[in-house]
Amino acid sequence: MYKKLFAAFLLLTFSLSVYADIQVVQLEGDSVEIIFTYEDDSAAAMNVIGSFDGWIVPGDPMEKNGQGLWEYRLTATVDDEIQYKFYDDGNWITDPMAPAEKDDGFGGANGLIIVADLLGMSEVAAAGTDGSDAEETVVPAFKSKLNFGMYTILGSRTTFSTQAVADKTIKGLETDSTGISGKSYWKIGGDITPRSNIWFELMVLDGYQPVWEQDATGTVTTATDTGLSGLFTGLFVNPVHFIEGGDPALNSIKAGIETPWIEIDSGYGYAKPRTRSSVLWETLNERDANDGYVRFDLGSEISKIGDVDIEATFAPNKMSGNLGLFSWIGADFGKFKFDFQYDAKSVATDSLENLFEKLYHQDLILGLNLDLSFIEISAQSMVNLYSETDFAFGDNFSGELFVEMENEKRSLGASAGYRYVGSGSEFLFGNNDDLGDKGTQVIYASLYGKPVDMLKLGFNTSATLVTDNLDNNDVELYGKIYSDLELTSLFGHTTWFNAYADMKYLLKKDYVYDASLSKYLFRYFGMKFFMDKPAEGIDGMDIYYGLNNRDEEHVFNTLISSFRMSNNFNAELGLGLRTPRSVLSQTEKDSTNYFGFSIGGSWQIPAPKIKSPVLYGAFVFNMDPYDDGTNNLKMEDYTTDGGSDKSDGSAQFRLMMKWDF
Secondary structure, eight states: OHHHHHHHHHHHGGGEEEETTEEEEEOSTTEEEEEEEEOOTTOSOOEEEEGGGTTOTTOEEOEEOTTSOEEEEEEEETTOEEEEEEEETTEEEOOTTOSEEEEOSSSSEEEEEEHHHHHHHHHHHTTTTTSOOOOSOOOOOOOOEEEEEEEEEEEEEEEEEEEOSSOTTOEEEEEEEEEEEEEEEEEEEEEEETTEEEEEEEEEEEEEEEEEEEOTTSOEEEOHHHHHHHHHHHHHHOHHHHHHSSOOEEEEEEEEEEOSSEEEEEEEETOOOOOEEOSSSEEEOSOOOEEEEEEEEEOTTTSEETTEEEEEEEEEEOTTSSOEEEEEEEEEOSSEEEEEEEEEEESOSSOSTTTTTOEEEEEEEEEEEEEOSSEEEEEEEEEEEESSSOOOHHHHEEEEEEEEEEOTTSSEEEEEEEEEEOTTOOOSSSOGGGTOSTTEEEEEEEEEEEEETTEEEEEEEEEEEEGGGGGGTOEEEEEEEEEEEEOHHHHSSOEEEEEEEEEEEEOOTTOOOTTTSSSEEEEEEEEEEEEEEEETTEEEEEEEEEEEOOSSSEEEEEEEEEEEETTSEEEEEEEEEEEEOTTSOHHHHHHOOOEEEEEEEEEEOOOGGGTOOEEEEEEEESOOOBSTTSSSBOEETTEETTOTTTTTTEEEEEEEEEEEO
16 A cells, blocks of 8 residues: 555656756646756856857846745756756856766866656656556666767858058958858767766867958958859868868867776866866866876765765876876865875876986975864965976965855855965966966955845955065055845846946055056946846846956946847847047057947747757947857956957957857
């Protein structure tokens, strides 16, 4: 009797498959509803982005549910395979609880939802619900499955000059080139046995072929008749070779095997090993495998001893062209974490005979973390050893101490830290941006509070000291204030307003900033307004305003509006104002392109059989807020990426089709 009741319960749950924070709910016919949830109380907003929306930044906004989790619901079909990440203000977040993962090609992973497989888990679990008293669970035979992915952009691109080359005071719009542009990378990966996987990428094409083109002197280098003739024969005879200017090539390959005791993976070419963040620093950042690596990690059976989580990796490689190694061992005791990493680069390139004859560069990195709930203390240090220079502790040592406190309700928090970076200190495989400038000391602190639930206020500050010349008071002070205001209760649907400003001040004697001609520099100011479903047919609206006041010659103001429509259409409108500094000559001021604008749009074509490509186009004039010619806005603290002179003196029209799955 109890067996039959339990089997009936399993049968009912067939309509709701739950895997970590992803739920798949069976609807009518082949339709399903996928429910994404994510927990981050500190985030002002959260989005989910993926193959279902063409990876169009910022993705689809999530809303807080009754449990205080960020939630988004997506309608799909049982045949769909969906890749996704969470996205927050320029940060791409891999879901640690995803049902499955797929290599993203950048040293990380996308979450992978194979809807049929998740539903199939419940189907197998419900076996025997026909009234039989079968007690054994039938385990289906493993079926090798490789997933195909592709990043392809094809279309046309026309570039213009908006001012003369010799005399930049002469303004206008003159065509420089027009032609066919394309890039296509094919990615195939997945499990080939229950414990082994493979991933490889084929570079099919990545190039531009002009139909008409002239150089800076006005000399036509590609005539229209020859360009059209080449276009016709190229596209109808050998399109890949025509656009690429060469043959397809195996771009990268990665393979791995997992056992209960050890996990092994190896990569070559543009394949990237999984990145790693230690206690405070990213000690293995996104980088190409180049001539290859083999990585050995502890398996699940021996990575936990009692209550202690053990992490150990040993990875010989030729990522730098020479024989090298990155390796680490760490232990997490719950409240205490210990981590040690050793990296090395040898003079040897192939032979093992002189492997230890000379080690060009060695890193010894130590990390400690103590988490006492109300306060967390972290420390990280690194010692560099170089064969070409004598060791000097002050030059070859870096260290950082960080203390963070937060109350239980996360309504008040503070942190402070100190970092010392030797003048000769740098990572062999890690992210040097985490260290900051060589030869400096930095004292930093931050404070935030939520006086009311709808408002968060914060302040970040730091003092940077140049260690090589402290006698001259080479100190730079930095400050940033910001606010997050939730206006949902006022407007009735999800609405946020964010603003920030940052500035610097110099204590160095007889020195001023070139941009301000004073010791004080107001660098950036930015605001963002987001509203969910502001009007009928509009799913979301983002408005950015940014002031870039840090560049030496120009000040740049930008205003960007982005709209997400309910019919899978997105539109962006940008305005820019570039003003010259007073120190510029009159000729330089007359050469300034004061006004810029951009207009763009994209539409995800509802064609699942061809993976729903994104059709997009844009015209940009003396500014370009997009990321590498794609349809994604690229913002840096609400200002356009690339500084005030990005696309100054140029314009571009592009019409493209993109597949990204």
